[in-house]
Amino acid sequence: MASDTGNSQSGNIVAVRGNVIDVRFPPPLPPRRDELRTGVDERVVLEVQSHLDTGTVRCIALNSTRRLGRGMPVRHTGATLMMPVGEALLGRMLDVFGAPVDGGAAIEASEHWPIHRPLLPLADRATGNEVFETGIKAIDLLAPLERGGKSGMFGGAGVGKTVLINELINNMAEQYKGISLFCGIGERMREAEEMYRAMQDSGVLEKAVLIYGQMNEPPGARFRVGHAALTIAEYFRDVVKRDVLLLIDNVFRFVQSGTEVSGLMGRIPSRVGYQPTLATELAALEERICSSRSGSITSVQAVYVPADDLTDPSATHIFAHLSASIVLSRKRASQGLYPAVDPLQTDSKMLTPTVVGQRHYRAAQAVRSTLAEYEDLKDIISMLGMEELSREDRATVSKARRLERFLTQPFFATEQFTGKPGRLVALEQTLEGCERILDGEFAGVNEKALYMIGPIDEIEVKGERNE
Numbered sequence: 001m002a003s004d005t006g007n008s009q010s011g012n013i014v015a016v017r018g019n020v021i022d023v024r025f026p027p028p029l030p031p032r033r034d035e036l037r038t039g040v041d042e043r044v045v046l047e048v049q050s051h052l053d054t055g056t057v058r059c060i061a062l063n064s065t066r067r068l069g070r071g072m073p074v075r076h077t078g079a080t081l082m083m084p085v086g087e088a089l090l091g092r093m094l095d096v097f098g099a100p101v102d103g104g105a106a107i108e109a110s111e112h113w114p115i116h117r118p119l120l121p122l123a124d125r126a127t128g129n130e131v132f133e134t135g136i137k138a139i140d141l142l143a144p145l146e147r148g149g150k151s152g153m154f155g156g157a158g159v160g161k162t163v164l165i166n167e168l169i170n171n172m173a174e175q176y177k178g179i180s181l182f183c184g185i186g187e188r189m190r191e192a193e194e195m196y197r198a199m200q201d202s203g204v205l206e207k208a209v210l211i212y213g214q215m216n217e218p219p220g221a222r223f224r225v226g227h228a229a230l231t232i233a234e235y236f237r238d239v240v241k242r243d244v245l246l247l248i249d250n251v252f253r254f255v256q257s258g259t260e261v262s263g264l265m266g267r268i269p270s271r272v273g274y275q276p277t278l279a280t281e282l283a284a285l286e287e288r289i290c291s292s293r294s295g296s297i298t299s300v301q302a303v304y305v306p307a308d309d310l311t312d313p314s315a316t317h318i319f320a321h322l323s324a325s326i327v328l329s330r331k332r333a334s335q336g337l338y339p340a341v342d343p344l345q346t347d348s349k350m351l352t353p354t355v356v357g358q359r360h361y362r363a364a365q366a367v368r369s370t371l372a373e374y375e376d377l378k379d380i381i382s383m384l385g386m387e388e389l390s391r392e393d394r395a396t397v398s399k400a401r402r403l404e405r406f407l408t409q410p411f412f413a414t415e416q417f418t419g420k421p422g423r424l425v426a427l428e429q430t431l432e433g434c435e436r437i438l439d440g441e442f443a444g445v446n447e448k449a450l451y452m453i454g455p456i457d458e459i460e461v462k463g464e465r466n467e
């Protein structure tokens with residue numbers, strides 16, 4: 001909540017339209033993004049979005065406006081929305097105001113920081129070329145994540161984004177010495193509860209903070225919860241000087257809440273109905289996610305892609321901010337090839353010989369080209385059959401199908417419904433497995449033997465060497 005700066009003013013509500021509230025104030029008007037309080041016990045929090053004329057401001061409510069009426073007094077707190085920060089937040093689940101929603105005691109925070117903070121100056125930013133190993137074969141091979149960078153997982157509904165984020169938390173949060181910060185934007189409340197319990201069970205909760213603005217919240221709360229999460233991340237990076245692993249599910253819901261707010265504000269929509277300020281709003285959020293000399297913020301963001309269309313303006317604008325983009329394919333998900341990573345659309349700026357080394361780069365390129373050739377051959381196979389293929393093409397198809405299955409992996413996050421224990425695979429084991437498949441070593445092995453295993457040596461263990 002805001003800390004009263006003493007220069008607060010009072011105004012009156014002149015119009016209530018759903019989550020949009022117009023308030024009259026004597027000059028000078030409260031500036032954009034400042035916080036206003038109204039309603040019974042000042043429980044309703046408003047954020048100024050625009051000035052309609054010299055005496056009226058238009059605001060968006062961040063919680064329920066059910067009992068608001070015209071003429072009600074409104075207090076200008078003199079500041080933007082503030083967020084409690086400090087190590088007291090560790091192990092807690094909060095809402096956009098920093099109030100606990102885990103049923104625990106109130107947060108005794110040492111400080112309150114504004115949720116809207118200036119971007120870190122260019123001179124203070126630190127960039128590196130360190131790869132962040134996740135233990136997931138398809139990601140470590142094809143889209144190595146950058147420590148201190150921003151990565152995104154793109155996919156339509158039901159392709160496995162949330163499960164992948166949970167798996168990353170399980171794999172990275174334990175080995176990760178930093179703080180894990182999970183921000184839920186516009187997703188299901190059930191997932192918030194599952195995440196809280198999963199972190200409790202895996203023992204990482206005491207090094208984690210969870211903050212939610214789920215789909216049951218008004219658009220104003222979903223629009224600002226990402227900024228509140230970034231304020232907490234910046235505190236741990238700059239004051240506690242710890243590395244922060246920031247996981248956001250789902251960045252598209254941030255864009256979508258901005259579209260709702262824009263429509264409620266009466267702004268003319270832009271292409272495909274999105275807000276004309278899409279690029280600015282996204283940059284104001286994404287560009288705060290960066291590393292400094294005192295600590296890094298490594299972010300992994302789930303991005304819902306409407307109608308699986310990667311040319312959608314929200315997806316293209318988000319792509320531009322990321323150093324690694326993992327594209328999840330509905331086709332592979334429907335074939336049960338989980339994680340449903342599309343090897344030809346997935347990429348990372350870290351996948352260059354100077355960063356990952358020649359061996360990894362060559363292996364990734366060879367896997368990609370084999371799978372691309374297989375894609376080209378699929379039409380011939382479906383029309384004329386495998387017999388019509390040359391010996392080389394048949395060898396390519398055999399390798400490609402074995403690579404596709406080797407890059408599947410049982411997750412810890414899905415043990416309860418696959419019955420298979422999760423696997424953490426080191427990059428070295430992933431590279432070795434791909435190289436041996438590309439050398440044709442497993443041409444005589446039933447391709448099912450490579451499905452949902454960890455390292456390639458598990459085949460020997462399963463005794464599946466023969467056809």
Ligand SMILES: Nc1ncnc2c1ncn2[C@@H]1O[C@H](COP(=O)(O)OP(=O)(O)OP(=O)(O)O)[C@@H](O)[C@H]1O
Pocket residue numbers: 155156157158159160161162163164304338339411414418
């Ligand atoms: N790695 C996996 N192994 C096995 N099953 C999986 C895996 N990932 C996803 N699934 C299956 O797909 C379903 C949907 O997964 P998930 O909720 O992660 O999709 P999503 O992309 O987040 O969907 P939404 O956008 O609706 O949140 C899961 O309930 C599970 O049945």
